[in-house]
Amino acid sequence: MKKFVIIGSGTAGLIAxxxxxxxWGDKVQVTLYYDANKKNISVGESTTPLIHSFLVxxxxxxxxxxRDLSATIKLxxxxxxxxxxxxxxxxFTEADIFHQPDYSSALYSIPNDCYDGGVLFxxxxxxxPNEDFNYEHGLHIDTQEFSNYMFERLKNKIEFVxxxxxKINVKDNRIESIDFRDSxxxxxxxxxxxxGFNSLLIKNLKTQWIDITExxxxxRAIPQQIPYDFDEVPSYTLAEATDNGWIWQxxxxxxxxxxxxxxxxxxxxxxxxxxxxxxxxxxxxxxxKTDRIIQYKPGYYDxxxxxxxxxxxxxxxxxxxxxxxxxxxxxxxxxxxxNLNSRLxxxxxxxKVFNQRNLKTYEVIVDFICLHYNTNRSDSDFWxxxxxxxxxxxxxxxxxxxxxxxxxxxxxxxxFWHLDSYIQVAKGLQMFDxxxxxxxxxxxxxxxxxxxxxxxxxESNAQSKRFxxxxxxxxxxxxxxxx
Ligand SMILES: Cc1cc2nc3c(=O)[nH]c(=O)nc-3n(C[C@H](O)[C@H](O)[C@H](O)COP(=O)(O)OP(=O)(O)OC[C@H]3O[C@@H](n4cnc5c(N)ncnc54)[C@H](O)[C@@H]3O)c2cc1C
Numbered sequence: 001m002k003k004f005v006i007i008g009s010g011t012a013g014l015i016a017x018x019x020x021x022x023x024w025g026d027k028v029q030v031t032l033y034y035d036a037n038k039k040n041i042s043v044g045e046s047t048t049p050l051i052h053s054f055l056v057x058x059x060x061x062x063x064x065x066x067r068d069l070s071a072t073i074k075l076x077x078x079x080x081x082x083x084x085x086x087x088x089x090x091x092f093t094e095a096d097i098f099h100q101p102d103y104s105s106a107l108y109s110i111p112n113d114c115y116d117g118g119v120l121f122x123x124x125x126x127x128x129p130n131e132d133f134n135y136e137h138g139l140h141i142d143t144q145e146f147s148n149y150m151f152e153r154l155k156n157k158i159e160f161v162x163x164x165x166x167k168i169n170v171k172d173n174r175i176e177s178i179d180f181r182d183s184x185x186x187x188x189x190x191x192x193x194x195x196g197f198n199s200l201l202i203k204n205l206k207t208q209w210i211d212i213t214e215x216x217x218x219x220r221a222i223p224q225q226i227p228y229d230f231d232e233v234p235s236y237t238l239a240e241a242t243d244n245g246w247i248w249q250x251x252x253x254x255x256x257x258x259x260x261x262x263x264x265x266x267x268x269x270x271x272x273x274x275x276x277x278x279x280x281x282x283x284x285x286x287x288x289k290t291d292r293i294i295q296y297k298p299g300y301y302d303x304x305x306x307x308x309x310x311x312x313x314x315x316x317x318x319x320x321x322x323x324x325x326x327x328x329x330x331x332x333x334x335x336x337x338x339n340l341n342s343r344l345x346x347x348x349x350x351x352k353v354f355n356q357r358n359l360k361t362y363e364v365i366v367d368f369i370c371l372h373y374n375t376n377r378s379d380s381d382f383w384x385x386x387x388x389x390x391x392x393x394x395x396x397x398x399x400x401x402x403x404x405x406x407x408x409x410x411x412x413x414x415x416f417w418h419l420d421s422y423i424q425v426a427k428g429l430q431m432f433d434x435x436x437x438x439x440x441x442x443x444x445x446x447x448x449x450x451x452x453x454x455x456x457x458x459e460s461n462a463q464s465k466r467f468x469x470x471x472x473x474x475x476x477x478x479x480x481x482x483x
Contacts, residue, residue, distance in 0.1 A: 002028050002344055005178065005186060007165050007201060008194030009034035011044055011143060012313025012330045014150040015054055016192050019334045021157050022057045027344055030158040031188075033165060033180065040147060041196055041294070041314065043223050045250045045257045046074060046237040046324035047138045049092055050416075054331050058153065062133040066481045069145050070253035073235050073474060074138035077323065078124035079428060080240040082375050088428025089236070090323075091121030091463075093418045094136040102408045105461060106423045108454035110405075111438045118424045122463050126232035127471035135467070138324070140237070142252045165195075168204045174307035175201060190347050193311040197296055197318070202311035207303040210317075210362075215370050215391050217263040217382075218245050218320045221294040222276055226256040226284050233475040239322055241375075244272070244382040247279060248321065253478060256284075261320060266382040269293055300362045303355045308348060310337055317362060322369050328416070332361060360414045368417060370394050374429055397422075401431035404440040 004020060006013050009032055017032050055061070065071035076091035109115040116122050120136055129135050151160070167179035177187045178201075193201035213219065230251065238249035245262035260276035267275075277288040300317020304310060313330045336357055340350035370391045377383035390398075400410055406426060408419045426432060441447050 001026070002189045002347065003187075004028055004030045004190050004192060005188035006030065006032040006192040006194055007034075007178075008032075008196060008313075008315070009147070009151070009160065010040035010194060010196055010313065011147065011327055012196075012315070013192075013194035014147060014154065015327070015330050016194055016312050016334050017154055017158050018058050018150060019054060019331075019338060020192075021154070023338050024344055031161060031186075032158055033161045033163050033183075035164045036162045037164075038198075040144070042144050043221070043257070043259060043294070044321070044326045045141055045143050045252065046077075046248070046321070047141065048324060048328040049136050049138050050328045050331050051139055053335065058150075060153075062137070062139065063481055065139060065141065065146075066253075066478055069149055070142045070255075070482075071146075072140045072233055072251055072253055072478060073128045073133075074140050074237060075121040075128065075235045076118070076124070077237045077239055078234075079372070079425075080238060082241045082246075082372065083377070083429060084241075084379075086428075086430075087124075088424065089117055089121070089123050090421060090424045090428070091118040091123075092136045092138065093119050093420045103450060103454060104406070104419050104423050105454045105457035106420075106427065106432075107405060107437065107441065108451060109458050110427070110432055111434050111441070113434070114458070115427060117463070119418075119420050119461060120463055120467070124234065124236045124238075125471070126234050126474050128235045128474045128477060129467045130470050130472040130477070131467075140250050140252055140257075142255075142257075165200055168201055170204050172307075173206050175205075175309050189308070191309045193309060193315045194313050196314040199301075199311060199315040201309050202301060202304070202306065202315055205306040205309060207301045207306050209297075209299055210302050211297070211299045212319065212366055213265075213298050215389060216298050216320055216366065216373075217265050217385065218261050219264055219296055219298055220269070220272065221259050221261045221296075222272060222288070222290065223257070223259040223292065223294065224276075224280065224288060224290050226258060226280070226286060227254065228256050228284075229254070230475055232473060233478060235474045237324060242275065242279070243380045244275070246322070247276070253482060263382060264295075266380070266385065300359075302359060303351070304333065304358050305337070305351045305354045310354075316358070319362065319365050319369060322372055323365070323417075325365050329361060329365075332416075333358060357414070360412070361416070364412060364415045364417075367391065367393050368415070368422070368425075371397065371422070371425055372429075374398055374431065397426070398431060401426050402433055403436050404443075405432070405437045 080087040164181040169176040240247045244267045250257040262272045304316040373386045
């Protein structure tokens with residue numbers, strides 16, 4: 001039996017514990033230490049469809065999360081005012097419903113003026129498909145409620161210990177043991193660092209921090225929950241740009257989770273509080289009621305797995321939550337770790353592969369988030385900076401979109417977003433030129449064939465055929481399930 005010690009009972013610690021125990025069962029002994037006086041970050045309420053790979057492992061269904069908790073369905077993200085006075089939708093894509101590997105049906109629809117958004121969901125609505133959740137969807141969750149729920153489900157399977165890790169003993173770049181305040185000196189076969197921004201274990205090992213502030217300078221967030229009596233429940237997260245950052249707005253069954261994100265380089269905390277307060281008053285008729293400001297370093301460790309220690313979640317890094325990737329990364333990390341060690345024999349041999357994949361994940365996320373800032377805005381110091389400091393990749397993609405089109409060759413194979421996602425964002429940011437797309441098509445030797453296939457894809461597009469006439473009120477479905 002292998003002994004795992006996990007530090008931290010936030011979403012990362014609980015997901016790691018749940019997946020490890022569900023995969024390896026009696027072959028592992030899992031002890032999770034947490035500091036009851038150090039609260040979880042308690043934000044992170046908008047998820048991607050990858051959450052289901054964790055839920056399935058735990059035997060939890062969407063319906064149960066709606067019935068037992070305050071979960072709601074998420075079909076995508078609505079981006080508002082990124083180019084002022086405009087909005088666009090990035091909806092989820094079901095990978096197996098279409099198999100065009102290199103092109104998007106937008107190749108047909110943009111030149112023909114009939115582009116209507118993503119393949120599955122094309123606009124922000126308060127409806128969801130009436131298909132018993134048998135379609136690609138994420139969830140909005142109340143993170144604290146979700147943690148309590150997971151705690152209850154896991155408490156007979158793993159050992160939870162409320163104790164503070166005080167000293168990390170390291171030898172030869174491996175963790176030898178951890179000194180806890182009450183439990184004393186503890187050893188394990190493997191250590192998982194889920195201690196949040198503290199990076200309690202990993203920061204003691206040799207690994208390099210990759211700072212991404214140059215391109216993504218937002219480093220502060222003020223979160224506030226707003227109790228809300230919904231007439232209709234949005235089936236999307238709202239990401240609304242402000243003149244110095246952006247605001248998230250996430251609908252949970254009986255409240256919104258909102259948060260104001262800004263960069264300390266351009267905005268003082270006082271200014272941010274004032275602006276957020278005005279936004280809250282205007283939108284909800286209620287002012288700012290919290291003193292809390294979350295501060296973080298945007299970036300990640302180049303090696304999240306060092307020796308016998310793996311950092312998962314915020315302890316491994318953080319990129320601003322514009323595409324709700326935090327929980328996604330956690331599941332991806334623990335998934336990769338389990339897959340690479342499926343027989344539980346060595347627990348140290350596949351670090352290189354893991355770290356390469358993890359690094360790529362972060363790089364792809366950073367690139368994609370940077371693409372969202374390709375607005376060419378110059379109406380504040382913040383936006384001028386974002387426009388003047390674009391990543392080379394964004395400049396390249398921008399030029400490609402404006403002069404040609406985006407095909408899958410422009411996007412790394414390891415991206416977890418499909419080509420269609422990049423096109424939704426680029427289209428939302430007005431990066432395509434109808435004539436250039438036509439010229440791009442003209443350059444293809446098999447233009448007619450590509451066009452025919454893309455036209456067919458467009459016409460049989462899931463959103464127009466499968467879901468358009470099959471959507472129901474999100475609220476009605478939730479109310480009918482929730483007790
Ligand atoms: C502003 C913001 C918005 C976000 N929005 C989203 C989103 O919409 N979607 C999404 O997927 N993700 C989002 N995230 C990311 C998401 O919140 C995290 O990925 C997720 O909550 C996991 O956090 P964690 O478990 O790594 O850390 P935490 O929740 O901070 O947990 C850390 C744990 O470590 C324990 N601990 C710390 N020190 C010690 C010690 N010495 N001894 C013992 N225990 C210790 C604490 O008690 C705690 O249990 C957001 C993050 C931020 C900052």
